[in-house]
Amino acid sequence: MPRTTTVVIGAGHCGLAISRCLAERSIDHVVLERGEVANSWRTQRWDSFRLLTPNWMTRLPGFSYAGDDPGGYQTAPELVRLIGEYAKTTGAPVRANTTVESVSPQENGFLVRTDQDVWEARTVVIASGAHNLPRLPPVAEALPDGLFALSALDYRAPGQLPDGGVLVVGASSSGIQIAHEVHRSGRPVTLAVGEHVRMPRTYRGRDILWWMDASGVFDERYDEVPDLVRARNLPSMQLTGSAATLDLATLSRLGVRLAGKLAGVRDGRAQFSGSLPNVCALADLKLGRLLDTFDAWAADTGFTDCGPVARFPATTLPEKPPLTVDLGEIRSVVWATGFRPDLSWLDVPVLDRKGRITHDGGVTTWPGLYLIGMPFLRRRRSSLIDGAAADARDLTAHLAGHLA
Ligand SMILES: Cc1cc2nc3c(=O)[nH]c(=O)nc-3n(C[C@H](O)[C@H](O)[C@H](O)COP(=O)(O)OP(=O)(O)OC[C@H]3O[C@@H](n4cnc5c(N)ncnc54)[C@H](O)[C@@H]3O)c2cc1C
Numbered sequence: 001m002p003r004t005t006t007v008v009i010g011a012g013h014c015g016l017a018i019s020r021c022l023a024e025r026s027i028d029h030v031v032l033e034r035g036e037v038a039n040s041w042r043t044q045r046w047d048s049f050r051l052l053t054p055n056w057m058t059r060l061p062g063f064s065y066a067g068d069d070p071g072g073y074q075t076a077p078e079l080v081r082l083i084g085e086y087a088k089t090t091g092a093p094v095r096a097n098t099t100v101e102s103v104s105p106q107e108n109g110f111l112v113r114t115d116q117d118v119w120e121a122r123t124v125v126i127a128s129g130a131h132n133l134p135r136l137p138p139v140a141e142a143l144p145d146g147l148f149a150l151s152a153l154d155y156r157a158p159g160q161l162p163d164g165g166v167l168v169v170g171a172s173s174s175g176i177q178i179a180h181e182v183h184r185s186g187r188p189v190t191l192a193v194g195e196h197v198r199m200p201r202t203y204r205g206r207d208i209l210w211w212m213d214a215s216g217v218f219d220e221r222y223d224e225v226p227d228l229v230r231a232r233n234l235p236s237m238q239l240t241g242s243a244a245t246l247d248l249a250t251l252s253r254l255g256v257r258l259a260g261k262l263a264g265v266r267d268g269r270a271q272f273s274g275s276l277p278n279v280c281a282l283a284d285l286k287l288g289r290l291l292d293t294f295d296a297w298a299a300d301t302g303f304t305d306c307g308p309v310a311r312f313p314a315t316t317l318p319e320k321p322p323l324t325v326d327l328g329e330i331r332s333v334v335w336a337t338g339f340r341p342d343l344s345w346l347d348v349p350v351l352d353r354k355g356r357i358t359h360d361g362g363v364t365t366w367p368g369l370y371l372i373g374m375p376f377l378r379r380r381r382s383s384l385i386d387g388a389a390a391d392a393r394d395l396t397a398h399l400a401g402h403l404a
Contacts, residue, residue, distance in 0.1 A: 004030050005403065007112045009103070009122040011037045011094045013060060013083050014373035015127035017388040019092040027403070031092055032114055035098035038083035040129055041120055045076040048181060050241025052173055055384045056208055060086055061393065070336035071207065073241030100128070102325045104347040109368060123362030123368040123399050126357070127401035128345070128381045130374045137169075141337065142265040148332040152178060160279065165189075169262050171196045172235040176246050176338030178341035182334070190325055191251060193276055198283040198315065199237040200266050201245040203291060204298075205307035208239070217290070218381035222361050225376075232376045235338070236383075248280065249316045253307050254333035257323050269324040274393035280315040287312065341374070362395050368402055 006022055008015045016179065033039060034277045051058070056070040058079070060137035063086055074082070087094055095116070101292055102113045109122040134151030143149060148162055152174040155342035156252045158181060168179040173192040183189040199208050212218045225231045238248045252258050288311065295309050341359065350357050357364055361378040362371045381387035 001118055001120055006026050006109050006123045007032060007119050008125045009100050010127040011068050012040055013385050014388045016087050016092050017392035018125050018127055018372055020090045021392045027399050031094045032098045032100055033094055033096050035235060036081045037087045037094055041076045041077050041080050044153045046155050049076045052241050053148040053209060053384055054106050059386050059389060061389045084163055095191045100345055102345050102347050104184055115365045125370040125372060127372050130341050132342035133180060133340050134335055134340040135340045136335055137337055139262055139264055151335040158182045158295060161332045167330045167333045168336055170336035173237060173239055176238055177240050178334050178336055179251060179256050180246055183254060190257045190259055191258050192262040192272060196235050196280050196283050197237045198287045200237050200312055201243060211294040215294050220380045222376055270327055271324050274323060276321045277317060280317060320367045363398055371401060
């Protein structure tokens with residue numbers, strides 16, 4: 001039976017970041033990957049996908065973007081190439097096409113069964129991703145059987161959908177982009193909007209994520225936020241990989257029909273919550289607070305290389321958002337309601353009643369078992385590619401201490 005000190009599960013950028021940090025400490029390890037390196041970016045993104053983070057934010061341990069377009073936004077194939085190069089240059093010991101089927105504790109470590117072989121390891125790092133499966137709301141079960149439905153993980157292009165009306169459920173990053181693209185294909189789109197995080201692409205002449213980075217908002221730590229569960233469950237930012245802002249007001253102006261959160265299905269009609277004005281007002285308020293933080297940081301640090309302080313108008317909505325829509329008008333549904341990890345193979349008692357791993361910043365309650373790549377794992381930036389470096393360094397330091 002092959003043995004190693006650490007098994008890393010998953011060769012996305014997080015697994016590779018951990019691998020690089022383990023190598024720096026000469027910790028013997030393998031990276032087991034069910035597909036190829038960067039599998040999620042190869043297989044689970046739509047055709048027109050671009051990162052919403054600018055190129056300069058694609059940073060990993062020992063790597064930072066050195067191309068000629070730091071403010072640009074990469075396509076998925078470009079990112080696959082970049083991560084593939086990273087795996088090569090770091091010499092990551094990746095075993096591709098190896099699916100982990102179970103991880104169980106044993107004396108002095110873990111037994112890791114795959115569809116190829118069985119490994120013994122003293123420590124395991126779970127880097128298998130936060131977005132393996134769609135997170136569907138209970139109302140999904142109430143939709144009529146004949147309605148064509150898919151999730152943002154399976155959506156590729158409007159041509160997949162039958163002609164006719166489309167209901168996109170969820171107005172975060174994936175939902176607004178899919179609604180926009182499907183609308184441009186000529187299909188009438190209804191967008192069901194729940195709680196969301198409104199974000200302009202730029203503020204005071206700089207990318208909004210530049211402000212989050214410079215002002216330290218992205219560095220906020222998991223043990224400092226007042227409500228960590230909420231912070232970890234926040235919807236993704238309403239951003240797209242382009243220089244333009246795509247917000248609800250823009251979508252509405254273009255002709256996308258905005259409705260409240262999808263609440264139920266009854267008598268052949270989809271029912272929407274009446275809370276749309278409230279959730280938009282809340283998102284406007286939170287955006288204002290975030291901009292206050294940036295302005296305060298600029299004033300405190302004397303930063304002036306930017307435009308003047310400004311505020312965005314409140315989200316303008318249609319006068320009477322529909323409370324019900326006849327499902328006869330809707331030919332397909334795209335669920336953009338978020339994602340969840342698939343940990344069905346984990347036989348270590350670290351899951352809570354909702355199936356979530358209990359951990360303290362990626363250090364699970366089972367000694368020697370670690371987790372990386374989850375939203376707000378250790379910092380606000382943990383949800384992004386750019387968060388992997390600091391998290392991987394911290395977790396590898398803990399892991400080395402455990403081994404010692
Ligand atoms: C739609 C979408 C858009 C995003 N856009 C951005 C963006 O613009 N900028 C940004 O910074 N971040 C973005 N993110 C977030 C970013 O992708 C996450 O940080 C990332 O998912 C976490 O990286 P990871 O390496 O942990 O996971 P992944 O990239 O998902 O890698 C996990 C790997 O584990 C493998 N795996 C899973 N299960 C097993 C198993 N049982 N055995 C073996 N291997 C397994 C998978 O095949 C995969 O290769 C986006 C996420 C999504 C879903």
